[in-house]
Amino acid sequence: MARWALSAAYGFAGLVHLTRPAGFVAITPSWVPQPELVVALTGLAEVAGAAGLLIATFRKAAGVGLALYALCVWPANLNHAVNDIALSGVHLSWWYHGPRLALQPVIIWWALWASGVTDWPFPGKGRHD
Secondary structure, three states: OHHHHHHHHHHHHHHHHHHOOHHHHHHOOOOOOOHHHHHHHHHHHHHHHHHHHOOHHHHHHHHHHHHHHHHHOHHHHHHHHHOOOOEOOEOOOHHHHHHHHHHHHHHHHHHHHHOOOOOOOOOOOOOOO
């Protein structure tokens, strides 16, 4: 269930990155070159990772890739929070940004755990389908 849920979440997020990139481009830090291209590539990475989680041959590579992806987009999430970047005219409070930033390590762990890269902190338990 955990792997399927993560795959669905990343698949959906990837499609949103590809079909509605403006919000993601807006929160991309200024030091990132070609933000439109980077957002498109991240969308493709999310879709590929989502599919990879469901294919046994690619599962662990997808988990590592999605964990690294979640680490690499952290600066965009931090930029969004620190600079209070409005999306569609809406400013989100720290009630949104705080948990989002705090949960990033959990998302990284989830990708590794759901893909079978790690079994911490549940050694010996069944897999995460």
